[in-house]
Amino acid sequence: MAKEITSREQDYSQWYIDIVQKANLADHSAVRGCMVIKPNGYAIWENMRDQLDRMFKDTGHVNAYFPLFIPKSFLSKEAQHVEGFAKECAVITHHRLMNDPNGGGVIVDPSAKLEEELIVRPTSETIIWDTYRTWINSYRDLPLLINQWANVVRWEMRTRLFLRTAEFLWQEGHTAHATKAEAEQETLTILDIYAKFAEEWMAMPVIKGIKTANERFAGAVETYCIEALMQDGKALQAGTSHFLGQNFAKAFDVKFSNENNEQEYVWATSWGVSTRLVGGLIMTHSDDDGLVLPPKLAPTQVVIVPIPKPAAEIDEAAEKLMRELKANGIRVKYDTDMKSRPGFKFAQHELVGVPIRLGIGSRDLANGQVEVARRDTKEKSNQPIDGIANYIIRLLDEIQQNLFDRSVKFRAEHTTEVDNFDDLKSVLDSKGGFVSAHWDGTTETELKIKELTKATIRCIPLDNESERGACVLTGKPSVQRVLFARAY
RNA sequence: CGGGGUGUAGCGCAGCCCGGUAGCGCGCGUCGUUCGGGACGACGAGGCCGGAGGUUCGAAUCCUCUCACCCCGACCA
DSSP states (O other): OOOOSOOTTTOHHHHHHHHHHHTTSEEEOSSTTOEEEOHHHHHHHHHHHHHHHHHHHHTTOEEOOOOSEEEHHHHTTSHHHHHHHGGGOOEEEEOOEEEOTTSOSEEEOGGGEEEEEEEEOSSOHHHHHHHHHHHOOBGGGOOEEEEEEEEEEOOOSSOBTTTBOSEEEEEEEEEEESSHHHHHHHHHHHHHHHHHIIIIISOOOEEEEEOOGGGSOTTOSEEEEEEEEOTTSOEEEEEEEEEEETHHHHHTTOEEEOTTSOEEEOEEEEEEEETHHHHHHHHHHOBTTBOOOOTTTOSOSEEEEEESSOOHHHHHHHHHHHHHHHHTTOOEEEOOOSSSOHHHHHHHHHHTTOSEEEEEEHHHHHHTEEEEEETTTOOEEEEESTTHHHHHHHHHHHHHHHHHHHHHHHHHHTEEEOSSHHHHHHHHHHTOSEEEEEOOSOHHHHHHHHHHHSOEEEEEETTOOEEEEEOTTTOOEEEEEEEEEOBO
16 A cells, blocks of 8 residues: 555645545545544544543533524524624524425425524524523622533535534533623633643644634624644634623623622623634644644554564563553553554554554564654654653653644744735745734725735734834834734 | 536446446455565455436437535635
8 A cells, every 4th residue: 555645745735635534533424514523533522622621620611501403583683693604504494304295205394394493503602692691690690601512503615624614513612701801801711721722732833812803703892812823834713712792791681780789781701612623733733644643632642563463472561561551641552453564554553643653573572672653753763661651751742842842933934024015925925824914903904905815814913012013005004013824 | 606526346446439238456355475664365245337317229338407525716613
C-alpha cells in the first residue's frame, strides 16, 4: 500500500478530507450534509468534551437538557436572532407517516399536519429563555449558570466534515445574571476557559478578541471569540462567547425582583464550542503522513508495537510496560495484530496520530531497551526500559509543548502588519494568515474590503494597543489595528 | 441557489463513443513463505452497473425523466 494522503502543498482541501477519512475520524453519511463521526473521531471529541465539562463545572456551571424542537413562534421573538438563523432552519410540519394508498411506500400523512410547525434547534436561546422565565423570580435565583451538551441543525448549503455540517455536536452555555457587569464578566470568564482549553489541551494558539458588529452573533450585544490560524493561512473561529444584554430577557419577559423589590430584566450570556474544534485540531498539527494529535487529547497516547510480531517474551515485556504506564495514567495500547508487519503498523499508527510509538523486539529485550518514536518530529531513539514511564511522561509533555510552540511560531510568521490596501491584498494573496491593519470602524468599509479581498475582520484583539493610524481602505482615522484573514 | 463532476464488488476505478449479459487494483477469507519502515505466492468469496420509464431480439452501454452525493462559488460556527 502506497501513501494515500494528498500532500498539503498539492491540495490542502483534499489533504484535509484524506486525513479525516484515512484516519477514520468521520465519513459522509447517507444524509446530505451530515457526517458520521467514527470511533476514532468521537474519542477525540469525548476527550475535548470531558475536559471542557470539568472546566465549566469548576466555574460553577451545571448541565441540563432542553428540547431539540422549538415552536416556530419562539424563534421570531427576538428580531435580530430570527434574521440570523431563518435561512438555515429545518422545519417540522407533520407528525405521522402512512402507507401510500397507491402503493408508493410510506408517505407523509396529510391529516397529521402540525398546528404550529416546530423548528429543529439551530441554537437554543429561545427555548431556554422561554423556560428561564418560569425559573427566575428573585435575585436569589441568580446567577443561573447552565450548560447543555447537544446537537443542533443548521441547514448549510455547503458542508465540510467537522468544520461545517448540517448537524453538529456542541455545548451551549446560557446564563442569567442580576447585573450587566456580572454578565459581562461571565462572558469573559468563558472566553478565558475556551482560550485555555485551546492552548493547553489542543496546543492550538488562539487570539481572544471582539467581533465587529457585522460578525456578531444574531441577538448579541457583544460577541467575543477565539480565533486560530490553520496551516493554510486561513483563520478558524474556534469558539464564541456572547454578551446578550437584556435582549432575550425582554423578548421572553424574564424579570426578577431585586433587593428593593423592584422588577428588572435579567442580563444574559451564551457561549459555545462545537465539533468544529476537531477540524481545527486536525488543521493545526497534522502533516502529510497523517493526523498529529496533542497527547492530552489523543485517545491513545502510546502504542506498543511488537517486532516482528507478538511472541511470548515480547508480550510479557509489553504487558509489564503497559501496567507501568497505565499506573501513571497514560492511555496505552498494545498492537497484537498478527497479520500486519511492523512497517505497516508504524505507518498506520502515524496515520491516526498516536503521539508515541514504542517498538519492542528481541534485540531490544536483550539490550534492556525499547525504541521510542515520537509522532510530532518523527524522531526515534533507544531508551532503557527501566524507568521508561518517567521518560514517557516527560516526552508526552514535551510533545504537547512542541506542538504548541510550533503553532505559535507558525502564527507569528503568518501575522503581518500592513498600512495600505495594496499590501493587505498582496499579503492575503501570497502568504495568507492574519493581517493586522487599521480600519475606520464602519461595517460599510468592512464589507467593501471583504468584497475586494475575500477577507473578513476576524476580531479586534482584546490585548490590542491603541495606535493612531489611517484606515487601509478609506484613509479615515483609526485608533487601533484589527485582524483580517480569509476564514473557514 | 449558481457552476462543475460522479454514481459499476467494502474502497478506488476501467468498460459506455462503436449494445451481445461485467473487469482491474486494493481490501477481504484460507493456506504457505515472510517479518527491525507500508511483504509475496496459490486458491477463493463478493456486483438485480443509483432509480424509473423508453428504444431494441438483447441495455452498464442509446434516449427521456428523476434521485443522491462530492468539489468550486455566494451564505454561515
